[in-house]
Amino acid sequence: MTSSPNTILLAGCGHMGSALLHGWLKSKLPLRLYVLDRHYQPPAGAPVTVWRTLADIPEDFRPDMVVLAVKPKGADAFLEALHERLGRGLSHATLLSVAAGRSCANLAKASGGMAVVRAMPNTPAAIGAGTTGLYSAPDVPPARAALAAQLMKAVGAVVEVPHENDLAAVTAISGSGPAYVFLLAELLEKAGQHLGLNAETAKLLARNTVYGAGEMLHEDPLSAEQLRRNVTSPGGTTEAALKVFMAPDAWPATVERATEAAAHRADELSQ
Numbered sequence: 277m278t279s280s281p282n283t284i285l286l287a288g289c290g291h292m293g294s295a296l297l298h299g300w301l302k303s304k305l306p307l308r309l310y311v312l313d314r315h316y317q318p319p320a321g322a323p324v325t326v327w328r329t330l331a332d333i334p335e336d337f338r339p340d341m342v343v344l345a346v347k348p349k350g351a352d353a354f355l356e357a358l359h360e361r362l363g364r365g366l367s368h369a370t371l372l373s374v375a376a377g378r379s380c381a382n383l384a385k386a387s388g389g390m391a392v393v394r395a396m397p398n399t400p401a402a403i404g405a406g407t408t409g410l411y412s413a414p415d416v417p418p419a420r421a422a423l424a425a426q427l428m429k430a431v432g433a434v435v436e437v438p439h440e441n442d443l444a445a446v447t448a449i450s451g452s453g454p455a456y457v458f459l460l461a462e463l464l465e466k467a468g469q470h471l472g473l474n475a476e477t478a479k480l481l482a483r484n485t486v487y488g489a490g491e492m493l494h495e496d497p498l499s500a501e502q503l504r505r506n507v508t509s510p511g512g513t514t515e516a517a518l519k520v521f522m523a524p525d526a527w528p529a530t531v532e533r534a535t536e537a538a539a540h541r542a543d544e545l546s547q
């Protein structure tokens with residue numbers, strides 16, 4: 277049995293919105309797709325309608341779900357303007373927000389009372405390897421919560437969290453997490469050059485090592501700790517490096533402080 281298509285308005289199609297849209301276009305989900313974005317250029321022939329401004333949206337447009345993927349700073353003002361434009365057209369729509377730190381309460385208020393699902397994805401969604409934390413407010417109809425989960429599963433793994441507060445931690449670990457891994461790649465590349473390798477070789481070694489280690493974490497059932505131990509010969513080179521990284525005031529303290537800073541910022545953004 278095929279279900280009838282849901283009408284999705286993707287509001288904001290930049291880094292994150294376009295990653296989501298790419299996944300939906302590849303998926304077999306029955307969707308009618310509409311995008312509101314000043315810049316986005318769809319692939320030729322893609323079954324998606326693009327509007328540039330709110331004024332381009334027909335006043336009788338009736339979306340089932342609005343996916344909010346504009347910057348958190350502009351999110352409330354955007355929703356107020358959308359509500360002004362569509363009014364009762366939003367009364368049966370659910371809001372799926374990926375905006376960091378904008379709470380269900382903020383978003384419901386700005387949108388004129390929409391039921392809100394919050395998602396915190398990450399940019400590997402662009403290659404179908406995303407990780408999303410998902411929280412549905414209690415007033416979200418179960419079928420819409422399920423649709424939100426399907427939309428996010430189209431771009432990777434989804435973890436549903438029981439408390440809205442958990443999303444600050446999700447943001448600190450997986451939402452921002454790719455940036456920490458990219459930083460490691462940058463630093464390894466620089467370190468390779470410092471040790472005398474040419475730039476091209478240092479770049480290849482750094483990027484492919486992060487890629488290969490990531491694939492092992494994905495494919496191999498061993499724990500991250502065991503995979504690390506398997507690289508570490510007693511008295512060898514890795515042990516020499518890990519003594520520096522794993523000193524209590526080095527990575528263990530730094531990772532804790534950095535993720536606390538990210539979670540704290542997510543809390544601040546929700547005020």
Ligand SMILES: NC(=O)c1ccc[n+]([C@@H]2O[C@H](COP(=O)([O-])OP(=O)(O)OC[C@H]3O[C@@H](n4cnc5c(N)ncnc54)[C@H](OP(=O)(O)O)[C@@H]3O)[C@@H](O)[C@H]2O)c1
Pocket residue numbers: 287288289290291292293312313314315316328329330344345346347348350354374375376396397398399451
């Ligand atoms: N990037 C990440 O790693 C990541 C991860 C998880 C969650 N998020 C969340 O995803 C959201 C979007 O982030 P992003 O990095 O994708 O931002 P982005 O690249 O700036 O994308 C937002 C897009 O929306 C457009 N836009 C905003 N208001 C508009 C309006 N009224 N009419 C038409 N177009 C409009 C922007 O155009 P202009 O640039 O012209 O305003 C831009 O193209 C944020 O809330 C962020 O917290 C991001």
